[in-house]
Amino acid sequence: MIDTSPSSMLEESVVIVGVGLIGGSIAAALKSKRFARKVVGVGRDAARLSAAKSRGLIDEAATDISAVIERSSLVVICTPVDLVVSNARAIKSICEERWPKSSEHELPLITDAASVKATICESLKQLPRFVGSHPIAGSHHQGFEFADAHLFENRTCIVTPIAGANQDSVNRIDRFWQSIGMQTIRMTPEDHDVGLAMTSHLPHLVAAALSATLTDANRRLIGTGFRDTTRISAGDPNLWSGIFLENAASVSRGIDEVQKQLESFKAALDRRDENEIRRLLRISQAIRKSLD
């Protein structure tokens, strides 16, 4: 039975590594929901951390995680995808050194917020205190200045335990995301990546491809349609190139899929086949309308 009494719902100390849009929003949500007694921000830039603290997003700031980690901590790594593994491993080393005789379940529990899961979870499978997560929420903005305590409300978080994961740990991670308003579902890291390639990574790439077709001469001719369809391509290229590389095979297959759809439209258009164009548009309309 899962203990859902108020005290079990509360984390003593949540350490957020990487206080950007996502990390900052988690901090803001934790503060507003009072789910953690203390929210600690860790990052490389002391000035920015200090600004995040001034803004009330975090209670404490540190550029060195070893200065703030406690045995009871829950650590949420919110760095770009390619820095999750090294951060998790650094935490493991610190803990092994500091609490060499502790049993596994006394050590800090670690999760992340990266959009790709298979390589991370595979790389960290020797680290039983790590449980991968992907809160499906975000924006094309960057930085804690855009932090929003409501960013996660009624959104889905995918929790991706590996086979044999400790169920108490996984439940604690579930509760954590639920505490900031999310619904959690569980998937294997591999299934997560195959699915997200289509629902998140491919849309970003398609938006970027479309943005790239805009010429200077045509700029004055755009409307809300172009703006909506390309909005996410304003996202951080460094962040997204990391995501694409970590999920390259699935994203590549996604490109094939959307190319196939574009081919169908083009073939119908080139032979001026009104019924077929309409049929294809109806399928897409039905799918899109069903999402509202």
Next chain:
Amino acid sequence: MIDTSPSSMLEESVVIVGVGLIGGSIAAALKSKRFARKVVGVGRDAARLSAAKSRGLIDEAATDISAVIERSSLVVICTPVDLVVSNARAIKSICEERWPKSSEHELPLITDAASVKATICESLKQLPRFVGSHPIAGSHHQGFEFADAHLFENRTCIVTPIAGANQDSVNRIDRFWQSIGMQTIRMTPEDHDVGLAMTSHLPHLVAAALSATLTDANRRLIGTGFRDTTRISAGDPNLWSGIFLENAASVSRGIDEVQKQLESFKAALDRRDENEIRRLLRISQAIRKSLD
């Protein structure tokens, strides 16, 4: 010199053929700006016209345009693209019959709101009282129930006079769109279609192609990125198939363009070329950010 005195800014009677989202929004804007003394709605469905009248969008309703057309009227055809030409020709016949001896400039002036201009303007080139327009505004909603008096504010309207068009007529059409808050620019019908293929028609098709890749299993994995990028594919398939067919060659070339961009991404991804992926994403990001 253009006469911009208040009286010259006012239309006696504006007749709107097709009181849907666009026609209804024009009506709402005209009423709120008091630019027309009378706004008349024409359509095929008496019950819906009557509802639009009850809602205060139009002052008068008619299923037969001959019942409401006056010599001073400005007629705005807001039907789907494939019905613009037949409606304009019907108005011409009515006028020739009713006012056989009138000089051209005494007859109603006609414009439209269709998203494709070349075939319409070519088909109507014997109708000197027609000046093509395309107000770049809209939504994926349908019906006057979604009419919005502010839909056109600070948006661009492209006015597409053919060579030798009467300048007073073109100026009057400019003023009409400006009266509901739009900035007008002028283009040839052909240039309009080449440009809009890329900025409006292609995005719709790309959004539709992306929507079509969504499987049932992946539905729970979508976030705001997928929603934004596919939003416009919820638009009316009949309306959009008409648009695509009228601008088929340019849209087909547009598909080629976006496919080329997707190929570049895929090639970089397949060889795990991080620098190239990042370079491509940076170009797209810069373009998209410049639109905000």
